Every structure is written in C-alpha cells, then in structure tokens.
Amino acid sequence: MSGSASGLARETAGEQARVDERYDRLDLLRTSTEERLREVRAAGSSGTPAARMERDAFATLYEDRLAQLRAVEDRLVFGRLDLEGGDVRYVGRIGLSDSSQEQLLTDWRAPAAEPFYRATAADPLGVVRRRHLTLTGRTVTALEDDVVADGAALPEGMVVAGGGALMAAVTAARTGRMRDVVATLQAEQDAVVRAPLPGVLVVQGGPGTGKTAVALHRAAYLLYAHRERIARSGVLVVGPNRAFLRYIDQVLPALGETGVVMASLGELFPGVRATAVDDDAVAALKGDPRMVELLAAAVRRRQRVPAQPRRLVVGNHRVVLRPRTVSAARDSARDSHQSHNAARATFVRRVMNDLVRQLASAHGTRSDELDADTRQSLEAELRESPDVRREVNLCWMPLTPAGVLRDLWAKRDHLAGAAAEASRHDRGWRREELALLAREKAAPLTTADVPLLDELAELLGEDPTSGAADAARAARERSDLVAQARSVLESGMVDPSGGGALSAEGLAERWATDGPRGSVAERAESDRTWAYGHVVVDEAQELSVMAWRVLARRCPSRSMTVVGDLAQTSSAAGARDWGQALAPVLGTGTRTRSGVDLSRTFTLSRLTVNYRTPRQVMDLASRVLEAHGLPEEAPSSIRDAEVPPAAVSAPAPAGSPAWTAAVVDAVRDQVVALGAGRLAVVAPQPLVAGLRSALGEALDDGEVRSVDEPADAAVTVSDVTGVKGLEFDAVVLCEPAAVVDASPRGAGDLYVALTRPTQRLLVVSSAPLPAGMEELAGGLSAPAHRHG
Numbered sequence: 169m170s171g172s173a174s175g176l177a178r179e180t181a182g183e184q185a186r187v188d189e190r191y192d193r194l195d196l197l198r199t200s201t202e203e204r205l206r207e208v209r210a211a212g213s214s215g216t217p218a219a220r221m222e223r224d225a226f227a228t229l230y231e232d233r234l235a236q237l238r239a240v241e242d243r244l245v246f247g248r249l250d251l252e253g254g255d256v257r258y259v260g261r262i263g264l265s266d267s268s269q270e271q272l273l274t275d276w277r278a279p280a281a282e283p284f285y286r287a288t289a290a291d292p293l294g295v296v297r298r299r300h301l302t303l304t305g306r307t308v309t310a311l312e313d314d315v316v317a318d319g320a321a322l323p324e325g326m327v328v329a330g331g332g333a334l335m336a337a338v339t340a341a342r343t344g345r346m347r348d349v350v351a352t353l354q355a356e357q358d359a360v361v362r363a364p365l366p367g368v369l370v371v372q373g374g375p376g377t378g379k380t381a382v383a384l385h386r387a388a389y390l391l392y393a394h395r396e397r398i399a400r401s402g403v404l405v406v407g408p409n410r411a412f413l414r415y416i417d418q419v420l421p422a423l424g425e426t427g428v429v430m431a432s433l434g435e436l437f438p439g440v441r442a443t444a445v446d447d448d449a450v451a452a453l454k455g456d457p458r459m460v461e462l463l464a465a466a467v468r469r470r471q472r473v474p475a476q477p478r479r480l481v482v483g484n485h486r487v488v489l490r491p492r493t494v495s496a497a498r499d500s501a502r503d504s505h506q507s508h509n510a511a512r513a514t515f516v517r518r519v520m521n522d523l524v525r526q527l528a529s530a531h532g533t534r535s536d537e538l539d540a541d542t543r544q545s546l547e548a549e550l551r552e553s554p555d556v557r558r559e560v561n562l563c564w565m566p567l568t569p570a571g572v573l574r575d576l577w578a579k580r581d582h583l584a585g586a587a588a589e590a591s592r593h594d595r596g597w598r599r600e601e602l603a604l605l606a607r608e609k610a611a612p613l614t615t616a617d618v619p620l621l622d623e624l625a626e627l628l629g630e631d632p633t634s635g636a637a638d639a640a641r642a643a644r645e646r647s648d649l650v651a652q653a654r655s656v657l658e659s660g661m662v663d664p665s666g667g668g669a670l671s672a673e674g675l676a677e678r679w680a681t682d683g684p685r686g687s688v689a690e691r692a693e694s695d696r697t698w699a700y701g702h703v704v705v706d707e708a709q710e711l712s713v714m715a716w717r718v719l720a721r722r723c724p725s726r727s728m729t730v731v732g733d734l735a736q737t738s739s740a741a742g743a744r745d746w747g748q749a750l751a752p753v754l755g756t757g758t759r760t761r762s763g764v765d766l767s768r769t770f771t772l773s774r775l776t777v778n779y780r781t782p783r784q785v786m787d788l789a790s791r792v793l794e795a796h797g798l799p800e801e802a803p804s805s806i807r808d809a810e811v812p813p814a815a816v817s818a819p820a821p822a823g824s825p826a827w828t829a830a831v832v833d834a835v836r837d838q839v840v841a842l843g844a845g846r847l848a849v850v851a852p853q854p855l856v857a858g859l860r861s862a863l864g865e866a867l868d869d870g871e872v873r874s875v876d877e878p879a880d881a882a883v884t885v886s887d888v889t890g891v892k893g894l895e896f897d898a899v900v901l902c903e904p905a906a907v908v909d910a911s912p913r914g915a916g917d918l919y920v921a922l923t924r925p926t927q928r929l930l931v932v933s934s935a936p937l938p939a940g941m942e943e944l945a946g947g948l949s950a951p952a953h954r955h956g
C-alpha cells in the first residue's frame with residue numbers, strides 16, 4: 169500500500185507546515201530566553217550580595233535553558249503517531265507546547281512517546297500508523313510509515329509513505345563524532361533505555377549493536393524520568409579513554425542533557441588525569457584483588473615502631489621515645505578503626521602523654537599533679553622540639569595516596585615488605601611480579617594506578633595538608649552557596665514575566681531539584697566521596713576488580729548501567745564473566761554473621777542486531793569468534809556490504825620498506841574508492857609509528873592523524889586499543905596474525921578490529937591469515953596482481 173506521487177507531495181507539504189510551526193515555537197522560546205538573560209546580565213554586579221546571587225542563579229538557569237534550546241536544532245521533530253480515534257502526536261527531542269498549553273511536541277522520553285518505539289503489529293499500543301520524518305536542516309526531505317494496526321483498520325485516504333529512516337541512518341558516512349539515534353531507536357534498545365532505575369543492569373551485546381548509543385540515551389532518559397531522584401546527585405558516564413569520550417561527547421547535549429559527568433578511567437580520582445598506560449602484565453597486576461591487602465600492608469608499614477629507644481632533646485632537657493610506648497600508641501590508634509590520617513591524632517596523643525610525663529619529671533613536677541595550663545605549656549615545649557617533631561612523624565606521618573603509591577613502586581624494600589606482610593592474608597606475591605611493578609619515582613601515574621589511589625585514599629582518609637582536602641572543602645562551600653541560592657529563589661523571588669517553560673512554579677520546582685547547571689558536575693568531579701545517583705559504564709568488559717571497587721564507592725545505591733561485550737575483552741585484568749567481574753559491585757560473598765547472603769544480583773539484557781558492520785564483514789568476524797572459542801554469539805547485521813571484504817598479501821616482512829609501501833598503496837586506493845568518509849589503518853602496536861609517518865608523507869598534508877587527535881581526520885592510524893568503541897567507513901587491517909599473537913586476548917582484539925568498518929574492510933598481511941579468516945585467504949591477491 170502506498171500513496172500516489174501527488175498524495176505524497178501533499179503529505180510532505182502538510183508535514184512541513186507542522187514542522188515549521190514547531191520550529192517557530194522553538195525560535196520564540198529562544199528569543200524570550202535570550203531577552204531574559206540580557207536583562208539579568210544588564211543589572212550587572214550591583215545590589216546586595218543576596219540580589220547578586222539571585223541574578224547569578226537566574227543567569228545560570230537561562231544559559232542552561234538556552235543551551236538546551238540551541239542543542240535541539242538538528243532534527244527537532246522526527247516522529248508522528250496516528251492513534252486510534254484520530255489523535256495525532258508528534259515526537260521530538262524536547263517537549264513543546266503552544267501559548268495555550270496545547271502539546272505541540274512530545275519529548276521522546278515521555279511515556280506518551282513510548283509507542284513510537286514499541287508498537288508492533290502484534291501489540292499496536294493504540295497506534296494506527298507510525299511515521300518517521302527525515303529533516304535536512306528544517307526541511308522535510310523524507311517520510312517513512314509503518315502501518316502498525318491491521319491494514320484494514322486504516323482510516324480512508326490515509327497515505328502510507330515508504331523509505332528507510334533506519335537504513336539511511338546506518339549507511340550515512342561517519343563524521344568522527346557519534347550521533348544520537350533517538351529517531352530510529354529500535355524496540356530491543358528502547359527496552360534497555362527505559363528499564364527501571366534501581367539495581368545493576370548489564371547490557372551484553374556484540375559489536376555495533378548500539379550499546380554505547382543505548383547507554384547514553386538511557387542516561388538522558390533517567391535524568392528525565394527520575395529527575396527528582398537523581399538530578400541532585402548526578403549521573404556519571406565512564407568510558408575507557410579521552411578519545412572515546414570525545415567521540416561520544418555530542419550525544420547527550422543533542423538529547424538536551426548537559427549536566428552529566430563524563431570521565432575516563434584515568435580521571436576518576438579528583439586532581440589526577442592519568443593517560444599513561446602500563447604494559448598488559450603490569451596493568452593486570454595492578455587490577456588484581458590482591459592489591460587490596462598489598463596497599464593495606466603498605467599503609468600499615470608506614471606506622472612504625474623504632475627498634476631502639478630514641479633520645480630526644482627538648483630545650484635543656486632530654487626525653488626518651490620508647491618503643492613500648494610507640495607500640496601501645498599504634499595499637500590504640502589502629503583499634504580506633506579510623507583512616508590513617510584521622511587515627512594519627514590518637515597516636516600522637518598517646519605518645520605525647522608519655523613524653524609530657526617525662527618532661528614534667530625533668531622539670532621536677534609529678535605528672536599526676538599537672539594542671540591544665542602546665543600540661544599545655546609542656547606540650548607546646550615538646551611540639552617546638554625538632555627532635556620530637558621528626559621522630560613522631562617518622563613513626564606516623566600524614567600521608568597522601570600519590571606519595572604512598574610512588575614510594576611503593578620506587579622503593580624495593582617497601583614493596584617487598586608490604587608484599588610479605590600481605591601474603592599472610594592473601595595468596596602470595598611472586599618475586600617476578602614485584603619486579604614488574606617496580607618503577608622510577610618520577611614515572612607518570614598510569615590509568616591502572618588510579619583505582620589504587622582511590623583505594624589508598626580510603627585507607628588514608630583526608631590529609632588536612634593536601635590540595636585534595638582544599639578541593640573537597642571548596643566543593644562543600646560551593647554546595648552551601650548553592651543551597652543558599654536555592655533558598656533565595658524559593659523565598660519568593662520568581663520570574664516576573666512568568667509563562668511558558670520558565671513559569672514561577674516550574675522555576676521553583678527546578679531549583680529545588682537541580683541547583684544551578686554544572687554545579688552538580690563541578691561538585692561531583694572535585695569530591696572523591698561524591699555519591700552519584702546513577703553510573704553508566706561503557707566498554708565495561710575492560711575494567712579490573714580494582715576499578716570496579718572505585719565505581720562501587722562512587723555509587724552506593726548501586727543504580728548502574730553496565731554495557732560491554734565479553735568477546736571484546738582485551739585487557740588482561742578484564743572480564744570473562746559478568747557475575748565475577750561485578751562481584752565488588754554486587755558485594756558477592758557478603759554475609760551476615762548468621763550466614764545470610766547479602767550480595768545483590770544484576771539484570772542481564774542482550775542486544776542482538778549489529779547496526780554498524782555489513783553482513784559479509786560480520787560473517788568473517790563471526791568465523792574468527794568461533795575459530796578462537798571466544799565467548800558470546802556474534803550479532804546479526806542488518807545490511808549487505810557494497811564491497812565484500814578483501815585481503816592483499818604484502819610482498820615483504822611486516823615493517824620493511826616494501827611492506828610499508830604496499831600498505832600505503834592499499835590505503836591510497838581505499839581513500840580514493842571511499843571518497844568522503846573516514847578510514848582507519850589498524851596495525852599491531854610496534855608497526856603504528858612507522859606507518860603513521862609513511863602515510864603522513866604519502867598522503868595529503870594533514871590527512872593522517874592518531875586517534876588522540878581531533879576525530880575528524882580522514883585517515884587514522886592506530887593499534888586496536890585506540891579504535892575500541894569507535895567506527896570508520898573503511899578499515900585497512902594490517903597483519904591480523906600478529907594482532908592475535910600479541911597478547912593472550914589477541915583473538916578478541918582481532919574481533920574488535922574486524923568489526924570497526926561501516927562499509928569496507930581490506931586486510932594486508934605478509935603472514936598466513938589467522939584461523940577463521942581462511943576464506944579471505946583463498947581470495948588473497950598479491951599487490952602486483954591487484955594493480956596489474
């Protein structure tokens with residue numbers, strides 16, 4: 169069933185008029201918000217502090233609203249539902265109503281929009297026809313209809329347009345930035361997006377199944393649907409590295425959400441931005457649960473008892489720091505079960521008591537006769553003594569996480585001693601393992617160090633002398649200020665112009681839950697002990713036990729969305745089983761004294777359709793998956809490749825000049841064949857630098873980039889780790905056998921590399937192709953033949 173050409177033209181013109189009406193409304197809201205912002209700013213910095221704070225608060229609010237209204241420009245309206253009974257509902261990025269409060273546009277996250285994603289012929293949810301509108305700029309360029317109700321039930325004269333909004337979206341050339349998929353979210357994805365807030369939801373899905381897309385849409389959905397519960401505590405999205413976060417950073421703003429905190433694993437500790445990466449084996453050790461005991465032992469070993477009594481000069485007198493006294497003080501400080509820095513006060517008090525007694529008797533006074541003033545002056549005398557300060561500090565120093573960690577890696581005796589002590593509680597540490605962990609004191613902190621810093625921060629507590637304490641204090645002060653600002657607004661100061669989205673009620677309600685925009689993000693980022701309302705983890709299969717422990721601390725409510733693919737695990741500390749990986753989050757093994765199991769469970773959802781990779785490429789990747797016995801089934805693709813995957817055999821060993829020339833030739837051919845679009849050259853790590861410089865010389869200036877550079881480069885050269893989670897129109901994969909051999913999880917890496925292209929895959933290899941790729945090997949062509 170389909171409409172005639174003229175019927176379709178009429179239909180399109182009708183939709184255009186409706187779309188124009190909604191953009192007009194958007195324009196009006198923007199103009200009035202701009203106007204209000206101008207007025208607030210024009211008032212300048214005059215008036216009482218309360219009035220200034222009030223204006224600041226309004227300015228933030230208007231800026232926030234304006235940013236949101238601007239962010240939804242692209243594809244503001246994308247859906248229409250024709251409902252039984254004749255009602256029509258438009259679905260778009262935000263909710264809009266006209267001046268008489270008639271709903272013009274339904275926010276995609278509202279319950280009323282759900283049938284747009286969920287209605288099926290079997291369960292039409294009251295929908296007769298679902299229409300996808302494709303816009304270019306503000307112009308309607310295509311319509312596509314699904315008849316959801318029984319065709320016979322269609323109202324007379326209803327036009328049904330063909331098209332392919334999903335196909336158009338998945339075949340579009342990639343820009344290097346992820347786009348939202350709100351217009352074409354599929355039912356299995358929508359079910360994940362709208363899943364209930366509480367608990368741990370694991371989304372297992374093969375490559376290209378939209379896990380990242382779904383995770384981000386879910387964050388936006390939760391902030392909309394449960395704003396009152398989580399806006400104040402915030403949502404944290406964790407990705408593997410900065411390049412990945414840059415790739416996804418436009419999705420949430422386009423969905424109207426700007427206050428989400430995005431962090432890579434290396435940024436989860438306030439004040440640290442670790443980008444250095446350890447070798448696999450070292451990272452695996454740093455992610456090992458044995459680290460918990462090792463770090464605890466390292467801290468305990470910094471609570472020292474001198475082997476011999478120490479004579480200390482205090483003015484003209486002498487006192488003795490006795491090992492027995494220090495040992496007793498240490499025991500009572502430890503018994504307080506406080507963190508190291510907090511318990512130091514107990515330790516010092518106990519030691520000082522003994523020293524005060526000695527000094528009193530040196531002065532000829534009995535300590536049991538001391539009045540408070542005398543006691544205070546004796547203590548002051550002791551504190552002024554450099555000997556006392558030094559020796560007491562040596563026994564129980566205030567410590568910082570970074571200081572302890574650097575010392576642990578740099579000082580052999582520290583590490584060996586802590587390992588020996590930890591081994592009493594835990595499986596022992598082998599000498600070779602300790603040798604791997606050793607490092608120069610000046611070496612930069614790595615991403616795998618970050619969870620260890622967090623663990624140490626738990627053991628050490630706040631160091632009153634460190635910058636972190638200042639930052640936490642500043643965050644608390646800011647938080648107080650925000651509370652004050654909120655109360656000013658709540659005390660009756662409302663927007664006098666009223667009406668529309670910024671009505672008095674709306675404003676008051678909003679301030680009660682939100683505070684000024686950015687404030688949650690700012691506070692959360694600078695406060696290690698911040699408890700997020702929800703945490704979303706992408707590429708979750710790569711996280712070590714130690715990293716999961718950090719996330720468990722950041723999210724005491726354990727409301728989490730965890731997305732990943734066990735078949736793509738490449739880090740040695742990563743997951744092979746979700747239940748095991750999540751043990752630190754679920755509290756697995758936690759029991760009450762009477763044996764009641766307190767551990768939580770998680771809900772598992774699966775995504776099964778690959779929207780990225782063409783069928784022929786995915787088939788190849790599935791054969792690799794099977795041949796190497798990787799867990800999980802490959803997803804099915806929704807479209808065929810225009811060009812099937814191919815392989816060329818390189819004429820000389822990898823890395824040689826002739827090999828490099830063959831790769832450069834292959835890349836040049838692909839760039840030409842691709843036209844517009846992005847290409848990745850993926851190679852084993854040792855070959856990356858050579859390829860990057862050869863391609864830089866051979867191709868046009870500025871065309872070749874590493875993944876760390878701006879993502880819109882035409883050609884990216886990277887190892888597999890760098891392209892994880894990303895996608896490219898074409899991929900030239902070099903030396904797949906070496907990718908497999910490079911690490912115990914090499915087959916997973918090959919699977920990742922093979923599933924990056926949206927259109928073309930070309931393999932260049934000097935060695936025989938690995939298991940699963942035999943069919944491609946059958947078609948191996950020598951470059952000379954190819955070019956001949």
Ligand SMILES: Nc1ncnc2c1ncn2[C@@H]1O[C@H](COP(=O)(O)OP(=O)(O)OP(=O)(O)O)[C@@H](O)[C@H]1O
Nearest residue numbers: 337349352353354375376377378379380381779893
């Ligand atoms: N419903 C959809 N409509 C249109 N495009 C979609 C849809 N779902 C996913 N995509 C597209 O498919 C591609 C893959 O999505 P995404 O990167 O989220 O997958 P992934 O499961 O995280 O993949 P990987 O595990 O390989 O990192 C993206 O380009 C995304 O925009």
